[in-house]
Amino acid sequence: MNAPLFTESEWNFQTLDRVLKAIEEVAIDDLRLEPYPNQIEIISTEQMLDAYSAMGMPLMYHHWSFGKLFAREEGLYRSGQIGLAYEMVINSNPCISYLLEENSTTMQTIVIAHAAFGHNHFFRNNYLFQQWTNAESILEYLAFAKRYIAACEERYGFADVEAILDSGHALMSEGVFRYRRPPRPSRARLIEKHRRRADFAEEDYNELWRTLPQGAEPPPPGPDLWDNDSEELAGGPKLPEENLLYFLEKCSPALKSWQREVLRIVRHLAQYFYPQRQTKVMNEGCATFVHYTILNGLYEKGLLTEGSMLEFMANHTAVVFQPDFDDPRYSGINPYALGYGMMADIRRISERPAEEDKFWFPDFAGKGDWRQVLKDAWANYRDESFIEQFLSPKLMRDLRLFALSDSAEAPHLTVAAIHDEAGYRKLRSTLARQYDVGVSDPNIQVVGANLKGNRKLFLEHRMHRGVPLNPSQKAQVLPHIERLWGHEVSLEEVAPE
Amino acid sequence: MTAYFIDRRLNPKGKSLANRQRFLRRARAQIREAVQKSLKDSDVADAGKDRKVRISNQGTREPRFRLDPSKGGHRDFVLPGNKQFSAGDQIKKPQQGQGGGGGKDAATSGEMDDDFEFMMREDEILDIFFEDLELPNLVRTALSDVQMSSWKRAGITTAGAPTQINLLRTMRNSFGRRLALRRPSLAGVKALEEEIATLEAQEPPLQDEALLASLRAELDRVNIRRKWVAYIDPVDVRFNAFVEQPQPSSQAVMFCLMDVSGSMGEREKDLAKRFFVLLHLFLRRRYQKVEIVFIRHTHDAQEVDEQTFFYSRQSGGTIVSTALEKMLEIQKQRYTTSDWNIYAAQASDGYTQSGDARRCVELLENDLMPICQYYAYIEILDEREMEVFSSEEAGAELWRAYRTVAEHWKNFATKRIAKPSDIFPVFHELFKKQEVE
Structure with a gap:
């Protein structure tokens, strides 16, 4: 029989190393999981609150709504109304898991098994994540987004950037491709895009702006109106279009190029989180099942004390x-x-x-x-x-x-x-x-735009079994669409035939 | 399979500070309203503490399109924990908003978070509290009425005291000049002298009489040139320059004057205290150092500590001028106008011995107002009196006397208050942002 991995509830990095090795043995050899490499980070409660409020990402552009969320969570936490999550995990390669420093050694064991192996395996292997997210580059992209938005704030002022982000956020759940893959830009465009982003990363801001189209001129009407970005839109958008953010980014006559880029950032984030919304039960189920199986495996090997096991049982039952x-x-x-x-x-x-x-x-x-x-x-x-x-x-x-x-x-x-x-x-x-x-999400489609005349945009909510939109929310979101489109927008709720 | 730990606990904190600032800016109007309300309602002594603020969600809403099954259409949903239902049973719908039909209802309605509560830190609260207030005349004092100054470097000059010589610059100038004017070096002089000495040391007859003569002539020439081109010439010398820069005095003293005769009851004292605290809070924010002097008076005045000031009673008549005299005396002894910004706050119920009001006006006009940054007088009335004296002109002797002072001095303010909720508006008005003149 093995000696237990630990007997104290205070952890140190040697203990965590031993725990990680033991968990890895069960996870890989017994459960045959195939996770990304792990990067496990120990963070303080404040850092956990930070991560909470920034969509759970390790870095994120600045926006007041994150500050609001932080203020709310902090208030609830400080007054003892909520506890903090024990962990947080990011779909990236290497897979980053945050562990709260306050956790006991047993809790750290559970959490490593749960996040660094359960969630991690799920992220790497589930088809939705494979198809729709890019774990290799998400952190790099976020770093770009953060820098880009900070540069926009500096150049165009907080208010203008905030306005675009507000509107983008309001349409986030309408900013995903549900039924088809996002159109792939042509290879030439991809190279151009990479070049621009590389420029951004390497050069100073002035240089950046030199590489972007100048001026606020809306694209001229006519056939080349749609010819400003992806070739999918060349010769006119394919309507109906389910991805409102995509449509507005590509086709809005009112947006400047930096505003389109900001919308694209929001849209990319929405798409990145879309698989998580579709797999809540499976993702958590997978992680919980994995930690349960691993902890029991450790116990059977004699690596956990009865005391730890009891702590684990209590926690697992509550979860x-x-x-x-x-x-x-x-x-x-x-x-x-x-x-x-x-x-x-x-x-x-x-x-x-x-x-x-x-x-x-x-x-x-x-x-x-x-x-x-x-x-x-x-x-x-x-x-x-x-x-x-x-x-x-x-x-x-x-x-x-x-x-x-x-x-x-x-x-x-x-x-x-x-x-x-x-x-x-x-x-x-x-x-x-x-x-x-x-x-459960409203099905909203762009069905038409009057480009010759008053440039009115027509949207349709195709009701599922006659369930309409919440009227007050609808009234609040519409101005955001109008801001992005620059002209009148109508949203009709229709029952599909 | 690789895995590693990173200890992030020591990473810089406050990553979300930028987000918080953006949020506070965004909800500025709501937060201001909430903060001012909460300051008005609560104990003013706690004004500068962290507090919970509840703001309306107006302005920080995050609307999303959401389905609303209560408004129409049809849906099916699954709940756990069935106890007595069988298929086909009918259940009366729970009242809207009770959420019996599932937590999802509340979440989808989007209206539940119309109020929003969070903790605000002291500095954030005070920022809002003082946002549109400006310490009266502070700017003017700082600029025109220079009381303190400090020396600041101001480059290099050609004139100055010897202690301020800038050696580096001086030597640099000297070196350049010596190079340009070809001042013979000391080593060259030495070499010449040695050569002459060697020649002179030879047994006569000298073979190189001519050489020796030319060397001697050369030495003379060189020495003359060395005198002519000085090692350090007055034109080389540079001095560090300093200029005197006016600096606003960073300390203030606040005189609290209060009538403690029998006519000032608990209520009056409480109101006065709030007034003093608020003023103090305000000064503390503006000055690095704020001292408070408490002067209480009946028919004569004493300087006392805070406890005695607010909580002990004294019997006697009321002669307000004694307090003003005391204040002047203390100011002369301890708070010179060159080092201190002087503020005074006086609270009284408006009664004074008849004839004393004139003496007060004299003191104020001649002695106190010229040295005070600001003098605030509040007269505490009861609510009934407040109605009687609804007009500014009407009032007791002291009030009318003080109003004449107020006419002459812009930095003299008088107000009447009757209840705690009057204090903040008074304060607000007292320190309202002054128009730039």
Whole structure:
């Protein structure tokens, strides 16, 4: 039997090194994870608050909304209303994880397993992240964004830059490509872009501005109106366009070139975070399942004391706790609970299936190869498809899930399905839809622009099952679009045929 | 598989400071309103402390398009924790805003965060508090009424005291001049002298009589030239120059004068205290060092400590001029106008022995006002009196007397207050940004 890795709750870097090695053994040799190299950083509470308020990124351009978030979080934290996250992890290569210095050694162990191996593996292997984000260059891009926006502030003043960022932020969830890959710029343009950015990095600001087109002239109307950036837009935009930020960046007659670049930065960020929004349950589930399995693996090897194990159990239980809908603590379905529950259930089905599991999951029930099943799931699914595919009747019963059907005009909610034989499939589909950001985000499309006349821009909200936009929010966002477009904007809410 | 740790704890803090500044600037109007309200309502003695500020979200909203199922359409959703429902059951909709239908409702409505609460630090609060206030006449004092000065370097001059000689520059000039005018070097003179000495030491008859003569002539010429081209000439000499630069005095003394006779009750003293504290806070922000002198008076005046000033009582009549005399005396002893900016704040209920008001006016006009940066007088009335004396002209003897002073001196202010909420407006008006004249 091995000696425990540590017995003290105070950690030091030697202990952490030992812990990391031991975790790595279980993660790589047993779970066969394939994470990015790890860069684990120890930070103070204030730095954690900093990271919180900057979209969880290690560096970020300046904007008042981050300051507001920081002020709010700091207030809540100082008054003891919220605790801080134990860790924060960044989808980058090497994968950066932040550990809070206040964590006990046991907590650091959990957190390293959770973030540096669980999340890390997920980031590296999930298809959404592979397709839509570029872990290699995100930090470099953020550094560019920060410098660029600071330079714009210096040159054009805080107010002008802030206005563009405000408007960009308001449209962030409408600034992603959902159904197709972002158009790839031609090779020549790519080289040009790289050159410009390199110029920016190397030269001083004056030099930078020399390389950018001068003046505030809107592009002249006519066929070459669209000919100012990507060749996809050459000869006119393809309408309808779902990515509002992209459309405005490329086609707005009112924006100067630096404003387009600022919008592009916001859009790139929105796109970078889009996979995370689609995989909350899976990402957290994966990390939680990994830390649970690793900690137990360490314990079985005798590397953890009973005391640490107890601390871990208490923490883990709190993390995966799911309050009932009528509990005052309820605030939606806990992604840790659902994700971990489903993944633990996959292992159970794989190792000790019940009769119904063999019927529901004939592919892997009882085959014992849960590692491979999970790795496939982590790589090839997002929340919606994962739930649709893997939510088992047993878990629906355990969580006592039930589906409600809600029509705005009806005085009652109707129970559409509960956790019984008749309801499993409907329940599962309903829950899966709930995690489809394509459904939960409003579907807003650019459908036309009057370029010859008054330059009015036409948007359409294609309502899903007749659910309209929140009117007051809509009224507040529209001026932002008008600011970016420079002319009148109309937004019609339509029910698709 | 590589992995490594980095200790970031010692990295510079305050990374989000720039964001915070942008936020404060953005919400300026709301924050100002909130700060001023919270200062008005709360104990003024705490004015300069960190405090929680609740601002409206106006101006810092972050709108997004959101779906609102309560406004129309149809949706299905899943909840955990079913206890008694079966398929087909109907449930009465929970009241709007109770969130029984799921936390998502509140989150999607976007209206929940209309108020926003956060901690503001002392300096941020005071910044807003004093934003549009300006210490009266400070600028003028600093510029015209120079009281303190310091010496600043001001380059190099050709004239000055010997102690201020700039050796480097002087020697540089000297060297250049010597080079240009070909001053013979000392080594050259020595060499000549040695050569002459060697020749002279030879046994006569001398072979090179002519050479010796020419060497001697050369030595004379060289010595004359060395005298003519001086090693250091007056034209070489440079001096460090200094100029006297006016500096505003950075210390202030604040005289607190208060009537403590029986007619000043707890309420009056409390109001006066708030007034003094606020003034002090303001001065503390403007001057590096602020001293306070407490002078209380009945029919005669004493300098006392703060405790005694506010909390002990004295019986006796009321002669305001005694306090002014005391102030003048203390000022003469300890606070010369060349070193101190002098401020005075006087609180009274407006009563004084008849005839004394004239003496007060004399003292103020002749002695005190010329040395004071600012003199603020507040008269504490009760609410009933406040209504009676709603016009500025009406008032007791002291009030009318002081008003004549106010007419002559711009830096003399008089106000009447009756309740705590009057104090801030008074203060605001007293120190309102003065028009540039």
